[in-house]
Amino acid sequence: MKTPSTVGIVGGGQLAVMMIEAARRLGLETRILASSPDEVAARRWSDPELGDARDLDDLRRFASTCDVITFDHELVNSFALAILEDEGVIVRPGASALAVATDKHRQLLLFSERKLPLPETVIVHDADEAIEAARTFTDGAVLKAATGGYDGRGVLLHPDDETIRKWYPVRRTPVLVQPLLAIDAECAVQLVRAPNGQIVTYPVVRTVQANGMCSVVHVPSGLSREIEEDAVSIACLIAEAIGVIGVLAVEFFISGGRLLLNEIAARPHNSGHITLESSRTSQFENHMRAVAGHPLGATDLSVPAAAMINIVGTCDGPHSFGILPPDVAVHLYGKAPRPGRKLGHITAVDSDVDRAIERATVGLELMMKGEVVS
Amino acid sequence: MKTPSTVGIVGGGQLAVMMIEAARRLGLETRILASSPDEVAARRWSDPELGDARDLDDLRRFASTCDVITFDHELVNSFALAILEDEGVIVRPGASALAVATDKHRQLLLFSERKLPLPETVIVHDADEAIEAARTFTDGAVLKAATGGYDGRGVLLHPDDETIRKWYPVRRTPVLVQPLLAIDAECAVQLVRAPNGQIVTYPVVRTVQANGMCSVVHVPSGLSREIEEDAVSIACLIAEAIGVIGVLAVEFFISGGRLLLNEIAARPHNSGHITLESSRTSQFENHMRAVAGHPLGATDLSVPAAAMINIVGTCDGPHSFGILPPDVAVHLYGKAPRPGRKLGHITAVDSDVDRAIERATVGLELMMKGEVVS
Numbered sequence: 178m179k180t181p182s183t184v185g186i187v188g189g190g191q192l193a194v195m196m197i198e199a200a201r202r203l204g205l206e207t208r209i210l211a212s213s214p215d216e217v218a219a220r221r222w223s224d225p226e227l228g229d230a231r232d233l234d235d236l237r238r239f240a241s242t243c244d245v246i247t248f249d250h251e252l253v254n255s256f257a258l259a260i261l262e263d264e265g266v267i268v269r270p271g272a273s274a275l276a277v278a279t280d281k282h283r284q285l286l287l288f289s290e291r292k293l294p295l296p297e298t299v300i301v302h303d304a305d306e307a308i309e310a311a312r313t314f315t316d317g318a319v320l321k322a323a324t325g326g327y328d329g330r331g332v333l334l335h336p337d338d339e340t341i342r343k344w345y346p347v348r349r350t351p352v353l354v355q356p357l358l359a360i361d362a363e364c365a366v367q368l369v370r371a372p373n374g375q376i377v378t379y380p381v382v383r384t385v386q387a388n389g390m391c392s393v394v395h396v397p398s399g400l401s402r403e404i405e406e407d408a409v410s411i412a413c414l415i416a417e418a419i420g421v422i423g424v425l426a427v428e429f430f431i432s433g434g435r436l437l438l439n440e441i442a443a444r445p446h447n448s449g450h451i452t453l454e455s456s457r458t459s460q461f462e463n464h465m466r467a468v469a470g471h472p473l474g475a476t477d478l479s480v481p482a483a484a485m486i487n488i489v490g491t492c493d494g495p496h497s498f499g500i501l502p503p504d505v506a507v508h509l510y511g512k513a514p515r516p517g518r519k520l521g522h523i524t525a526v527d528s529d530v531d532r533a534i535e536r537a538t539v540g541l542e543l544m545m546k547g548e549v550v551s
Numbered sequence: 552m553k554t555p556s557t558v559g560i561v562g563g564g565q566l567a568v569m570m571i572e573a574a575r576r577l578g579l580e581t582r583i584l585a586s587s588p589d590e591v592a593a594r595r596w597s598d599p600e601l602g603d604a605r606d607l608d609d610l611r612r613f614a615s616t617c618d619v620i621t622f623d624h625e626l627v628n629s630f631a632l633a634i635l636e637d638e639g640v641i642v643r644p645g646a647s648a649l650a651v652a653t654d655k656h657r658q659l660l661l662f663s664e665r666k667l668p669l670p671e672t673v674i675v676h677d678a679d680e681a682i683e684a685a686r687t688f689t690d691g692a693v694l695k696a697a698t699g700g701y702d703g704r705g706v707l708l709h710p711d712d713e714t715i716r717k718w719y720p721v722r723r724t725p726v727l728v729q730p731l732l733a734i735d736a737e738c739a740v741q742l743v744r745a746p747n748g749q750i751v752t753y754p755v756v757r758t759v760q761a762n763g764m765c766s767v768v769h770v771p772s773g774l775s776r777e778i779e780e781d782a783v784s785i786a787c788l789i790a791e792a793i794g795v796i797g798v799l800a801v802e803f804f805i806s807g808g809r810l811l812l813n814e815i816a817a818r819p820h821n822s823g824h825i826t827l828e829s830s831r832t833s834q835f836e837n838h839m840r841a842v843a844g845h846p847l848g849a850t851d852l853s854v855p856a857a858a859m860i861n862i863v864g865t866c867d868g869p870h871s872f873g874i875l876p877p878d879v880a881v882h883l884y885g886k887a888p889r890p891g892r893k894l895g896h897i898t899a900v901d902s903d904v905d906r907a908i909e910r911a912t913v914g915l916e917l918m919m920k921g922e923v924v925s
């Protein structure tokens with residue numbers, strides 16, 4: 178196969194922006210399919226294509242202008258992608274990999290079949306089943322919609338019966354009911370798989386969640402070597418099983434000292450943003466290398482320790498950031514603020530991981546406080 | 552003063568591209584004034600303004616859409632910029648700083664006045680004077696046009712009388728005649744000066760020239776501490792003297808163990824590309840921070856050692872790069888190849904500077920060799 182030189186990215190958010198910048202340095206052309214000219218990648222780069230990421234005709238038209246297509250989000254239509262693959266379009270990570278990565282029910286089936294460590298899970302299809310299943314978990318339950326959820330959306334923590342009844346009618350997908358676990362820690366593995374099957378893995382990161390969103394990520398993880406090695410092996414096994422091409426992010430809980438699978442994403446992921454500063458090759462560059470069929474870049478740590486913290490909107494409407502801290506890497510996405518919306522992230526590198534976390538935290542406070550010194 | 556939020560960049564080359572990417576992460580808007588829609592920054596980003604960087608009206612129209620203007624090249628008209636400053640346009644590095652930085656004759660006068668270490672220099676205004684001056688340097692002479700030269704253009708090494716006569720009529724500026732020195736080494740200092748006078752300096756880099764272009768840059772420089780400290784002090788003195796805002800690059804020769812000033816540039820510079828991987832804040836980000844009035848970022852080394860090597864075109868017309876090496880940072884500029892044209896650069900980081908240089912060199916060979924493995 179000729180090496181693809183024009184990579185089409187479906188979606189125009191911040192992941193697309195960071196992929197486009199990585200691709201540019203590698204000499205690759207990029208195109209985007211955005212749902213609106215206001216998406217951040219559509220506003221900044223010339224020549225965006227507008228269309229619906231789930232519509233077969235829009236995808237087909239877009240793909241006809243690219244050598245390969247990939248994705249900045251998971252709100253995709255894997256049926257349409259499978260049809261395009263049959264028509265000869267190169268889709269990476271691949272329609273079947275996306276079908277699993279975007280469906281927690283299919284993930285569960287795969288993970289169970291491979292005997293991978295999972296929280297106890299009941300699959301339900303209506304509110305009555307959900308209420309019954311939730312009651313069996315005496316310490317509380319978590320409900321997760323099989324599809325359409327991200328950043329805590331589609332997840333219901335420790336709900337009462339009435340909340341389940343209200344929530345359920347809007348879910349059109351199976352729902353996973355799991356016990357509310359006592360979680361010791363969370364961690365994530367990023368890996369990248371090339372078309373020839375080569376896999377490179379990034380050092381395990383520890384993730385600290387707040388409101389269902391990952392808020393702090395740091396490396397080294399501080400977890401035991403055994404836990405780290407297990408996490409990496411499981412991630413590689415999943416990558417092979419679904420035949421992903423590009424980045425795969427695998428998120429884990431650690432509960433009672435045991436590693437348990439949480440969920441996966443087949444694209445550059447928030448838990449991998451830290452690689453922009455912490456590793457020789459970022460997840461964005463390696464995703465583009467994989468998608469375009471180039472050798473994957475080195476993933477080893479280039480700094481002793483790093484910590485990333487998300488910048489999350491606190492109010493509606495335009496607000497300007499205050500002091501740009503001098504000792505952290507600032508990444509703003511150019512998005513209009515909304516409460517709970519990810520507007521950017523900050524990464525601090527240091528010789529010590531606790532100092533890196535501290536510095537990132539102070540940096541965030543400075544930015545959110547405002548008032549610019551000129 | 553309100554902090555500028557839209558930075559206009561005059562010029563649309565690779566420096567503009569790298570500035571735009573740095574600005575984006577800081578949440579700054581950027582606009583460019585390109586001479587042609589084919590310039591790399593004009594092709595990739597939406598909404599480029601087309602115009603002549605030396606034309607007062609074009610500059611005025613462009614500046615009216617920006618909060619501050621800065622530059623990706625030195626082919627500027629400092630008279631026009633001074634007029635715009637009088638009209639209230641914020642120009643950074645500033646018209647007077649650019650007037651010095653783009654004129655070797657004015658640099659010479661300034662450096663002499665400040666008693667800074669310089670090669671012996673004769674200023675000439677016609678071919679006869681040049682020939683006479685060249686003859687006084689018995690080991691050979693170098694002629695440098697005071698303005699319009701970069702990457703070895705406008706420089707004549709060890710010419711005979713006839714070559715001087717042919718070359719001279721096309722020079723409209725004074726010419727500096729200097730002895731052809733036995734050069735032990737070359738080095739450069741990058742610094743950044745903020746509107747409030749704050750200066751941050753990057754670690755001294757050693758530069759290795761080939762054909763008048765800097766071809767390898769590495770850090771640490773391997774030079775003595777005394778030489779490094781002298782170079783940094785001289786650079787800071789020049790920055791204050793010309794009142795630069797943004798990046799100032801100061802290049803030195805070392806001859807007979809003595810530091811001698813070569814030339815300066817008041818913009819991000821090829822010798823500072825290495826800061827993208829070697830320092831916590833790149834020269835591009837710090838230039839944008841300075842230009843937009845934000846606190847300057849930390850400039851200390853984030854890796855033990857790094858080496859940068861330029862990718863220079865060897866032929867005309869399109870050619871595709873071969874293997875993208877997995878263990879170096881590749882930066883391609885998206886420019887059409889031409890012999891001698893800078894098409895990109897590669898940076899290797901390592902615990903050891905010699906290994907970094909070796910790795911960058913091998914990486915370049917792989918890229919130039921071609922044939923992609925997929």
